[in-house]
Amino acid sequence: MRLTLNSPLDMHLHLRDGKMLSDIAKYSAKNFAGALIMPNLTPPITTIKTLKEYKERILKACGEEIFTPYMSLFFQESYTPEFLKEAKPFVSAVKLYPSGVTTNSECGVSDIDIKKLSHIFEAMSELDIPLCVHGETDGFVMDREREFGAIYENIANAFPKLTIIMEHITTKESVSLLRKYDNLYATITLHHLLITLDDVAGGLLNPHLFCKPIAKTYEDKEALVQIAINADKKVMFGSDSAPHPVSKKECCGCAAGIFSAPIALSALAELFEQHDKLTNLQAFVSDNARNIYNITTPNKEVILQKKEQTISKEFDGIIPMFAGKKLSWSIE
Ligand code: DOR
Numbered sequence: 001m002r003l004t005l006n007s008p009l010d011m012h013l014h015l016r017d018g019k020m021l022s023d024i025a026k027y028s029a030k031n032f033a034g035a036l037i038m039p040n041l042t043p044p045i046t047t048i049k050t051l052k053e054y055k056e057r058i059l060k061a062c063g064e065e066i067f068t069p070y071m072s073l074f075f076q077e078s079y080t081p082e083f084l085k086e087a088k089p090f091v092s093a094v095k096l097y098p099s100g101v102t103t104n105s106e107c108g109v110s111d112i113d114i115k116k117l118s119h120i121f122e123a124m125s126e127l128d129i130p131l132c133v134h135g136e137t138d139g140f141v142m143d144r145e146r147e148f149g150a151i152y153e154n155i156a157n158a159f160p161k162l163t164i165i166m167e168h169i170t171t172k173e174s175v176s177l178l179r180k181y182d183n184l185y186a187t188i189t190l191h192h193l194l195i196t197l198d199d200v201a202g203g204l205l206n207p208h209l210f211c212k213p214i215a216k217t218y219e220d221k222e223a224l225v226q227i228a229i230n231a232d233k234k235v236m237f238g239s240d241s242a243p244h245p246v247s248k249k250e251c252c253g254c255a256a257g258i259f260s261a262p263i264a265l266s267a268l269a270e271l272f273e274q275h276d277k278l279t280n281l282q283a284f285v286s287d288n289a290r291n292i293y294n295i296t297t298p299n300k301e302v303i304l305q306k307k308e309q310t311i312s313k314e315f316d317g318i319i320p321m322f323a324g325k326k327l328s329w330s331i332e
């Protein structure tokens with residue numbers, strides 16, 4: 001059995017920089033036609049100049065592959081409507097991180113006060129620049145996304161023309177919230193479709209499945225699976241593939257992030273096939289994103305085959321999700 005995907009997209013990807021970028025870009029560039037690139041470098045991407053330079057480094061790391069990096073800026077309270085207007089031709093989104101909630105988010109927003117930020121949201125809305133949000137509070141780890149729901153509602157209500165992307169949703173409440181507001185959309189990762197907190201910490205601790213937001217309950221996972229396999233137009237694939245060196249994962253103070261780029265499409269095919277929904281994979285990994293972001297993509301066919309593979313123990317020294325496990329699908 002084979003499945004051809006037209007221009008698959010990964011709408012939430014960490015490619016890092018320097019040697020890590022050169023090492024890992026190929027895993028996304030080979031399998032996808034494009035990706036929304038996260039700006040949480042150190043220092044974060046907050047200017048047009050650094051954004052353009054980063055894009056050049058990404059393209060170089062992708063070599064000959066057909067791959068479009070859709071760039072994002074790291075939200076700053078100091079942004080002005082004039083700056084956003086100037087940035088518009090080069091950016092596909094602005095990513096808002098509450099300060100300190102995840103890897104390299106220290107420069108994020110410490111108080112998401114809608115009144116204080118309204119000129120920015122207003123300008124983004126008028127310029128049609130989507131707002132991507134890491135929606136977690138600093139509350140109890142299992143409640144952070146639920147608690148952030150009120151902030152999503154406030155922004156969605158106050159700026160009804162602003163496209164808001166709830167990044168990497170993990171709860172059934174987030175799935176319900178999507179239905180309430182026309183301007184709310186979401187990305188869903190591979191890992192949140194496949195694992196729960198049990199896989200992270202229910203047995204021996206698995207640092208390679210530790211990420212933010214942390215994986216939740218079976219019920220939450222099931223709600224995500226249902227909306228994803230039915231390719232609901234409100235959701236799209238965003239891997240949140242986030243590589244860290246082994247020394248930062250297998251230690252005390254393990255960094256949050258799961259490296260899934262090399263296996264993402266094969267694992268998604270397996271999941272969709274198990275639910276007899278393979279025909280919906282195209283919409284989930286490409287069509288929905290094209291509509292939500294209103295982007296054109298390069299033409300690229302990626303062919304999946306029902307052929308067993310054993311996931312490598314490491315890719316350029318980075319340990320992937322499900323290292324050593326078997327998958328029933330492979331990229332041709
Ligand atoms: O697990 C995560 N890792 N979540 C994020 O939000 C950031 C990412 C990273 O950059 O490592």
Ligand code: ZN
Pocket residue numbers: 012014038240242
């Ligand atoms: Zn991320």
